[in-house]
Amino acid sequence: MSGPMTISLCSPDTAEAEISAAEIILPGAGGVFTVQADHTPMLTTLIPGVLEISTEEGKKIFYAINGGFAEIKDNTVKVLAEMLEAGEEIKLSRAEEARNRAAKRLTKITEDLDVKRAEFALKRAIARIDAHSRHGY
Numbered sequence: 132m133s134g135p136m137t138i139s140l141c142s143p144d145t146a147e148a149e150i151s152a153a154e155i156i157l158p159g160a161g162g163v164f165t166v167q168a169d170h171t172p173m174l175t176t177l178i179p180g181v182l183e184i185s186t187e188e189g190k191k192i193f194y195a196i197n198g199g200f201a202e203i204k205d206n207t208v209k210v211l212a213e214m215l216e217a218g219e220e221i222k223l224s225r226a227e228e229a230r231n232r233a234a235k236r237l238t239k240i241t242e243d244l245d246v247k248r249a250e251f252a253l254k255r256a257i258a259r260i261d262a263h264s265r266h267g268y
Contacts, residue, residue: 136206138150138151138184152185157208158180159176174201178198181194181267193265194215196210196215196258197212198213214255229259230257236249237249
């Protein structure tokens with residue numbers, strides 16, 4: 132490998148952040164995947180889940196995302212997320228309440244229930260809980 136990668140994180144509601152890392156694990160539309168230095172260039176879509184970043188010092192950093200895109204090129208991973216939230220900043224009680232509300236909605240399906248929206252809300256809440264609890268893949 133040829134040294135650390137640069138991870139660039141950006142979303143509409145957060146300032147861009149750059150992190151030097153040994154690897155990143157991302158929730159891709161085709162499945163969860165790991166990127167290390169000298170990865171093949173690619174552009175991919177991301178789904179709701181957890182980004183798990185491992186620094187060269189061995190520290191793990193977790194973010195919840197709602198989906199977006201990732202570009203991997205020249206030892207740089209650019210993540211453009213619809214929502215990006217650092218695990219350490221997530222209020223667990225709010226995430227658990229959101230999970231419970233979404234799960235309850237899905238147990239009582241009615242004509243006016245948007246099932247896809249409720250499922251998305253549930254996935255988003257679970258990603259937030261996992262990022263806060265430092266559960267990656």
